[in-house]
Amino acid sequence: MADRSFAGVFPTHHGQACIWVCTPSGDAKAARRRTGSRVEAFGELLERSAPQLTERLRHARRTSPVQGMLRMPNQVRQAFGPGWALVGDAGYHRDAVTAHGISDAFRDAELLAVAVDGALGAGAEETAALALYQRQRDQALREIFEITCRLAAYPAVPAFVELQKQLSAAIDSEAAALASWPVPGERLLATA
DSSP: OBTTBEEEEEEOSTTOEEEEEEOOHHHHHHHHHHSSSHHHHHHHHHHHHOHHHHHHTTTOOOOSOOOOOOOOOOEEOOOEETTEEOOGGGTEEOOGGGOOOHHHHHHHHHHHHHHHHHHHTSOOOHHHHHHHHHHHHHHHHHHHHHHHHHHTTOOOHHHHHHHHHHHHHHHHHHHHHHHHSOOTTHHHHHHO
8 A cells, every 4th residue: 555546456266366456546647648558557556556466466467458447436326216226336336445335236225125015015105115215225325435435535544544444344334234134035934
């Protein structure tokens, strides 16, 4: 980790790994202007962010093109409308700096399923059920979304580390809350 930048690696498949760098868009654009290619810009950013990882990769073989994404907007969308509803990234987008997101899609899908079940089976009015879904979703995403927005500003390393600790605590809290929810249909399965 360096000021305004950090990098990492995670295994993917067939013995391969994904190497990544997160940095503000302006820094990535500047690196691209200084170098002759995306590969060279990525190498420069990786060297700045994680020199030990760069050294480990000196004899590695690249198996796919360098890809990047700039301007990842943090935004929350309306979660429903007549005949439609959104879950996960479709309903709101959060910068990938946290590497936390698939849980949101699962959580939202469960909240939406309960709302739709209420509208279809329990006689709740559809708009009211979907409005409840949106309120629950917005409440559930708020803390991690706010931390993500602050992390995406790439504050100085000590503040970044403190925000990562807050993110970790928020994710643990979210996981505990999700684990406490009843399993949908569990009551029906027990009586079958």
